[in-house]
Amino acid sequence: MTESTEPVKINKWDGAAAKNAIDDAIREVLTGDLKCKESFALIDGRLFLCALAVGVALYALLWDYLYPFPQSRLVLIICVSSYFVLMGILTLYTTFKEKGIFVVAKEKVGNVTRVWEASSYVKKHDDKYNLVLVLREPSGKTREASINKTFANYIDSNGTIVQNLVASEVTKLYNSLSSEKKEK
Known part of the structure; x- marks a missing residue:
């Protein structure tokens, strides 16, 4: 101890x-x-995926602020899709890699x-x-x-x-x- x-x-x-x-x-x-x-390599992998997802979300937020909705539609679709893909990868990572x-x-x-x-x-x-x-x-x-x-x-x-x-x-x-x- x-x-x-x-x-x-x-x-x-x-x-x-x-x-x-x-x-x-x-x-x-x-x-x-x-x-x-x-x-901490295993935890760092999870943190990297989380940081990447937050970065995508922040980029979407900033882009929508600079170019309001009708103009930012394509970027928002790409960012939201990317976020959900990253969350899916994170789920797989925690389920099959971290175990x-x-x-x-x-x-x-x-x-x-x-x-x-x-x-x-x-x-x-x-x-x-x-x-x-x-x-x-x-x-x-x-x-x-x-x-x-x-x-x-x-x-x-x-x-x-x-x-x-x-x-x-x-x-x-x-x-x-x-x-x-x-x-x-």
Whole structure:
């Protein structure tokens, strides 16, 4: 756990808040305890698409201001169409590229940089937290491990995240994926 951070307290009956708090605790374990460096490339891709869409919308707004509606009709049609296409691409990006990944961390081992991806999901009306930890080797090999436990395993009766339990689970997954390479 990083220096003097206060325990995170949430409404333990709010599934989304519990999931997000546990996600943050896992991010803290990967980037703090396990000494990996967080990579923001995945989030930067989403931000680029969003910025491009906002730029198109602002261009349409400015063009319509300078050349009122009858003159700006073609530009507005192109900009609105482009905006919806970009939103479609953004939806595909978040669905198929991000896949619920909330942290990407890089670990330098000798001359090799391994990439760790953590993603999670909670089914609707379920108290099970599903964590998937993926290790991507530079050689192209991918290994993954997952756990499926209730929120009660990570949150105490007061609604406080128990960082030691989260760290223990993540470290077990991390060690199991790291040791698989050594055995083979």
